[in-house]
Amino acid sequence: MLFLLIxxxxxxxxxxxxxxxxxxxxELLCGVSLIHAVVTAFFWKQLPAPEFNGYLxxxxxxxxxxxxxSVLFVAVSFYMLGYFEHEPRRNRIFTVxxxxxxxxxxxxxxxxxxxxxxxxxxxxxxxSAPLISFYRNQQTLEAxxxxxxxxxxxxxLALMGTFFMAIAAHDTQTLLLPTLLSNASTxxxxxxxxxxxxxxxxxxxxxxxxxxxxxxPEAYGQAPGMAVVLMAGGLTQCSFLxxxxxxxxxxxxxxxxxxxxILIFSGVLSLIVPxxxxxxxxxxxxxxxxxxxxxxxxxxxxxxxxxxxxxGALFHMINNALAKIVMFLTAGSIAQKYGxxxxxxxxxxxxxxxxxGVFLILALLAGTGMFPxxxxxxxxxxxxxxxxxxxxxxxxxGCLCLGVMFIGIGRIILExxxxxxxxxxxxxxxxxxxxxxxxxxxxxxxxxxxxxxAALTKVIQGAAGLIK
Amino acid sequence: MTIWIDAACILVVFFSLxxxxxxRIGGMIQMFAVQSLVLSxxxxxxxxxxxxxxxxxxxxxxxxxKAVLVPYILFWAIRHVSMRSEVKPIIGxxxxxxxxxxxxxGSFWVxxxxxxxxxxxxxxxIPCSLATVLLGxxxxxxxxxAVTQVVGYLVMENGIFLFALSLFDAMPILIEMGILLDIFAxxxxxxxVVNHINEEFExxxxxxxxWSKMGESI
Amino acid sequence: xxSLTFYILLHWLIVLAGAPLFxxxxxxxxxxxxxxxxxxxFQPYYDLARLFQKKTVYSRTTTWxxxxxxxxxxxxVLMVSLVVPFCVFKAPIQFxxxxxLVAYLLALARFFMIIAALDTGYSMEGMGASRxxxxxxxxxxxxxMNFITLALLxxxxxxxxxxxxxxxxxxxxxxxxxxxxxxxxxxVLLAENCRLPVDDPDTHLELTMIHEVMILEHGGVDLAYMxxxxxxxxxxxxAILVPILLPWQTGxxxxxxxxxxxxxxxLALLVGxxxxxxxxxxxxxxxxxxxxxxALAFFGFIVAxxxx
Numbered sequence: 001m002l003f004l005l006i007x008x009x010x011x012x013x014x015x016x017x018x019x020x021x022x023x024x025x026x027e028l029l030c031g032v033s034l035i036h037a038v039v040t041a042f043f044w045k046q047l048p049a050p051e052f053n054g055y056l057x058x059x060x061x062x063x064x065x066x067x068x069x070s071v072l073f074v075a076v077s078f079y080m081l082g083y084f085e086h087e088p089r090r091n092r093i094f095t096v097x098x099x100x101x102x103x104x105x106x107x108x109x110x111x112x113x114x115x116x117x118x119x120x121x122x123x124x125x126x127x128s129a130p131l132i133s134f135y136r137n138q139q140t141l142e143a144x145x146x147x148x149x150x151x152x153x154x155x156x157l158a159l160m161g162t163f164f165m166a167i168a169a170h171d172t173q174t175l176l177l178p179t180l181l182s183n184a185s186t187x188x189x190x191x192x193x194x195x196x197x198x199x200x201x202x203x204x205x206x207x208x209x210x211x212x213x214x215x216x217p218e219a220y221g222q223a224p225g226m227a228v229v230l231m232a233g234g235l236t237q238c239s240f241l242x243x244x245x246x247x248x249x250x251x252x253x254x255x256x257x258x259x260x261x262i263l264i265f266s267g268v269l270s271l272i273v274p275x276x277x278x279x280x281x282x283x284x285x286x287x288x289x290x291x292x293x294x295x296x297x298x299x300x301x302x303x304x305x306x307x308x309x310x311x312g313a314l315f316h317m318i319n320n321a322l323a324k325i326v327m328f329l330t331a332g333s334i335a336q337k338y339g340x341x342x343x344x345x346x347x348x349x350x351x352x353x354x355x356x357g358v359f360l361i362l363a364l365l366a367g368t369g370m371f372p373x374x375x376x377x378x379x380x381x382x383x384x385x386x387x388x389x390x391x392x393x394x395x396x397x398g399c400l401c402l403g404v405m406f407i408g409i410g411r412i413i414l415e416x417x418x419x420x421x422x423x424x425x426x427x428x429x430x431x432x433x434x435x436x437x438x439x440x441x442x443x444x445x446x447x448x449x450x451x452x453x454a455a456l457t458k459v460i461q462g463a464a465g466l467i468k
Numbered sequence: 469m470t471i472w473i474d475a476a477c478i479l480v481v482f483f484s485l486x487x488x489x490x491x492r493i494g495g496m497i498q499m500f501a502v503q504s505l506v507l508s509x510x511x512x513x514x515x516x517x518x519x520x521x522x523x524x525x526x527x528x529x530x531x532x533x534k535a536v537l538v539p540y541i542l543f544w545a546i547r548h549v550s551m552r553s554e555v556k557p558i559i560g561x562x563x564x565x566x567x568x569x570x571x572x573x574g575s576f577w578v579x580x581x582x583x584x585x586x587x588x589x590x591x592x593x594i595p596c597s598l599a600t601v602l603l604g605x606x607x608x609x610x611x612x613x614a615v616t617q618v619v620g621y622l623v624m625e626n627g628i629f630l631f632a633l634s635l636f637d638a639m640p641i642l643i644e645m646g647i648l649l650d651i652f653a654x655x656x657x658x659x660x661v662v663n664h665i666n667e668e669f670e671x672x673x674x675x676x677x678x679w680s681k682m683g684e685s686i
Numbered sequence: 687x688x689s690l691t692f693y694i695l696l697h698w699l700i701v702l703a704g705a706p707l708f709x710x711x712x713x714x715x716x717x718x719x720x721x722x723x724x725x726x727x728f729q730p731y732y733d734l735a736r737l738f739q740k741k742t743v744y745s746r747t748t749t750w751x752x753x754x755x756x757x758x759x760x761x762x763v764l765m766v767s768l769v770v771p772f773c774v775f776k777a778p779i780q781f782x783x784x785x786x787l788v789a790y791l792l793a794l795a796r797f798f799m800i801i802a803a804l805d806t807g808y809s810m811e812g813m814g815a816s817r818x819x820x821x822x823x824x825x826x827x828x829x830x831m832n833f834i835t836l837a838l839l840x841x842x843x844x845x846x847x848x849x850x851x852x853x854x855x856x857x858x859x860x861x862x863x864x865x866x867x868x869x870x871x872x873x874v875l876l877a878e879n880c881r882l883p884v885d886d887p888d889t890h891l892e893l894t895m896i897h898e899v900m901i902l903e904h905g906g907v908d909l910a911y912m913x914x915x916x917x918x919x920x921x922x923x924x925a926i927l928v929p930i931l932l933p934w935q936t937g938x939x940x941x942x943x944x945x946x947x948x949x950x951x952x953l954a955l956l957v958g959x960x961x962x963x964x965x966x967x968x969x970x971x972x973x974x975x976x977x978x979x980x981a982l983a984f985f986g987f988i989v990a991x992x993x994x
Contacts, residue, residue: 149608149621152621153605153608153621153624156601156621156624156625156628160601160628160631163628163631163632163635166635167584167585167635170585170586171585188585190581190582190583191582194578
């Protein structure tokens with residue numbers, strides 16, 4: 001079943017290489033994403049059996065990531081139906097890459113072998129790079145270049161880390177996760193430490209954690225909104241899955257404290273750095289990119305704090321993805337309608353596009369973790385975990401950074417929505433497909449914020465229970 | 469046999485150092501090609517059992533891909549993007565060399581604190597591969613032009629490849645294939661990007677100025 | 687006492703007789719490679735003989751420093767040669783730490799040459815002196831690094847022991863380190879003796895010269911001394927390098943001597959080949975070349991530490 005789920009988008013991707021209608025490609029993407037979502041929904045009832053000698057296994061953590069990506073793809077593909085009504089550009093490479101991306105993120109969710117996981121994450125980088133340069137101009141090419149470069153380095157370091165892990169696991173001769181976990185006490189500690197550092201830096205590059213975040217504002221600022229949703233909500237969290245797997249191994253082999261301390265360090269850095277940069281920003285997409293760095297910091301922080309923090313981090317994974325739908329799809333609509341995402345060009349949205357204006361306000365609330373959006377709960381859980389593990393300074397710093405972030409983004413959005421009206425370049429029209437995709441994301445986010453289904457709690461608890 | 473492996477390891481590090489000290493992009497690529505050529509003999513030298521087809525295939529694959537094809541693509545890229553041929557370092561070449569020497573010392577120091585479980589062809593493989601990775605990283609960070617950054621990345625990959633060879637018997641061939649494949653894909657995509665930037669130049673001369681400044685903020 | 691005097695005289699005989707021959711081989715190789723017949727390998731002997739017959743002329747602006755320099759230079763390199771073994775001819779003087787004597791006597795010779803060049807008051811000579819000082823700073827660093835590596839491998843800081851009987855064992859133990867030491871010593875040999883990639887000994891363009899420009903004002907016997915000192919210095923460096931590269935010790939004295947002489951000739955040949963195939967570096971690249979050789983020496987030192 002898992003194999004079929006991986007191979008289906010791949011075949012669809014190959015088929016749309018043929019000269020077919022532009023609209024057909026997107027319709028096919030909608031269809032494939034829906035099938036993917038339905039199959040994933042069945043997995044919530046019954047996890048699929050392992051395949052390929054245990055290389056492909058879906059556990060609760062993988063299920064969370066798989067569901068996130070499924071939802072994101074459905075939202076994005078429906079959004080694209082509307083987006084490409086006003087878009088004269090050809091979409092062959094773009095849609096092919098989306099299909100391949102769906103396939104590889106499924107592979108990431110299901111890979112139970114550290115080497116295979118690396119290969120899968122590497123391929124997500126390759127297929128996401130062309131998405132950034134959808135609009136072929138100087139800035140997008142620069143952004144693509146930066147993304148490729150930083151992520152390639154990250155991927156190379158992660159590979160080195162995987163090799164170190166292979167040496168640490170010399171006795172077991174395999175990198176299959178269950179074998180590693182059951183033989184964790186026999187792993188060579190020094191090699192494992194080296195491995196953990198390289199893996200954290202490597203996957204951290206891909207995730208956009210603070211010292212290696214420089215590609216994020218560029219890439220998110222230049223890529224079309226729907227591509228950014230998949231990157232910020234899907235791909236970065238794929239790397240988080242890798243970090244989570246490392247945490248599983250560390251917890252079993254007695255390196256939990258070592259790993260926690262470096263996770264907390266990089267998490268704090270990722271909270272502080274974007275809070276500094278956000279204040280000078282005047283581009284909505286770039287501002288959201290800084291917010292994305294902040295969210296990655298929160299995830300890593302939650303993982304580092306352990307206990308309730310892990311539950312919070314996993315919940316935040318879901319919320320972050322849904323918030324990204326609202327944030328970046330709205331920003332994408334704005335960028336398409338005004339031909340720019342800068343504050344100078346976009347003002348008074350509420351008077352020209354009332355619905356998009358409301359969505360912008362929702363994006364502000366969802367992205368910065370306001371009630372009743374579920375991001376509020378998950379951020380609170382992580383801050384709570386910080387307090388209950390005696391990290392008082394950390395909790396205070398977290399509150400401060402989140403506050404600064406709210407002010408930074410609020411300043412831009414409020415002026416965009418209510419400022420002096422500027423003229424959009426596109427005809428004055430809201431699109432039903434685009435708006436319904438955003439609305440669905442917002443509604444789900446509010447929904448799980450107000451009432452959390454028992455199934456969701458069970459799955460998250462199951463995933464959190466993987467670390468012990 | 470060990471002396472040859474030792475010599476090859478040393479040469480690989482030495483060429484990384486020379487690439488760091490190079491001041492022409494063409495020279496950098498040539499030295500990278502020679503480094504890859506040296507590296508491509510390693511699978512044949514390092515085999516622990518009888519010489520198998522797998523060793524020879526890996527050797528030939530590396531030779532064709534890294535010593536011929538990749539340098540060819542890079543030369544093609546610098547020919548087509550009419551950029552100047554000098555390397556533009558952020559820190560001077562002299563200080564780069566001194567830093568490079570310190571990085572080599574550092575990688576030996578790190579390697580001395582870990583012991584390799586099991587058999588290894590030569591005790592120089594791990595420190596030398598680590599040094600190559602670090603030197604490649606340094607080339608990438610301190611050289612601003614796009615092609616030089618690609619060369620830095622490739623040097624880094626060479627270091628990783630050398631490291632992977634020490635795990636030769638423990639890991640399935642999947643890993644080696646993955647490495648070769650991803651290098652190829654990365655270079656290919658980077659070449660396409662460079663090519664697109666070139667097209668962009670032809671449309672607007674103002675872009676050239678931006679391009680020359682680009683990368684400094686990475 | 688008599689025997690020590692005898693050995694010292696014998697050593698000097700070898701140096702004084704061998705150095706011009708070593709210098710003579712190089713231009714011949716270069717000529718053959720470029721398709722000419724070239725001068726006889728004995729040409730340096732004729733040159734020196736001619737210079738010794740000439741009268742010396744001194745400028746009125748110079749002081750005693752200018753006159754002392756050639757004598758000090760020749761005397762120091764002759765002293766250094768006593769510490770260096772020439773295969774079967776053991777070094778007449780050996781003691782712990784004599785490598786320091788080697789390095790500092792060479793530095794003394796260089797110091798006097800630089801001072802003498804400054805003494806002339808000719809701006810070109812001053813420029814050459816400053817370049818000589820700068821480049822020898824870098825090459826001396828490399829030289830010391832290599833001495834440290836060799837000392838580490840031989841567990842001794844006497845030159846005769848460092849390049850003596852322990853070398854074959856060291857090759858077994860830390861071959862790569864010795865290889866790198868030899869490589870960077872070769873670069874030092876080229877740099878210290880102003881050979882081609884660093885400085886062109888045949889050019890007479892003051893702007894780019896290093897060593898030659900410093901001795902422009904010397905004439906007659908003084909110039910002969912200077913040339914002789916430079917030749918002996920190169921001979922000494924070669925004599926240090928050859929036993930590292932050719933460590934074979936046969937039982938037979940004659941065979942050993944043949945290996946040594948062959949090695950020296952081979953080295954002269956190699957210098958000739960390098961000079962014919964390489965172009966001179968731009969002055970601001972020379973320091974990078976020397977730094978690379980230092981990095982190589984440093985790398986060798988690390989490998990020696992690693993293996994020991």
